[in-house]
Amino acid sequence: MADKVCPDCGQDDTLVVTHEEEKWLHGFGDDQVELRAVVPVYSCKDEECGHRYTNHEAFKIQRDVVRAHYDQLGFSDRTLYPWP
Numbered sequence: 001m002a003d004k005v006c007p008d009c010g011q012d013d014t015l016v017v018t019h020e021e022e023k024w025l026h027g028f029g030d031d032q033v034e035l036r037a038v039v040p041v042y043s044c045k046d047e048e049c050g051h052r053y054t055n056h057e058a059f060k061i062q063r064d065v066v067r068a069h070y071d072q073l074g075f076s077d078r079t080l081y082p083w084p
């Protein structure tokens with residue numbers, strides 16, 4: 001499923017995947033927490049391009065982390081996070 005064409009420079013076989021920890025703030029005010037997840041990051045190894053991006057795989061992993069966070073808080077109201 002790995003797409004090997006860089007979406008920025010369009011070259012073939014320049015993408016490498018690394019797994020990196022992403023941190024982000026979730027929620028507001030007193031409920032704000034820092035969540036983190038290790039996600040696949042695609043990087044173009046062409047030096048002039050150097051494009052980096054994450055895709056739906058990272059989104060899914062981060063979504064699962066948010067969901068686990070809500071579960072931990074005891075939220076079961078799915079309207080708060082209406083994801084499938």
Ligand SMILES: [Zn+2]
Nearest residue numbers: 006009044049
């Ligand atoms: Zn590139």
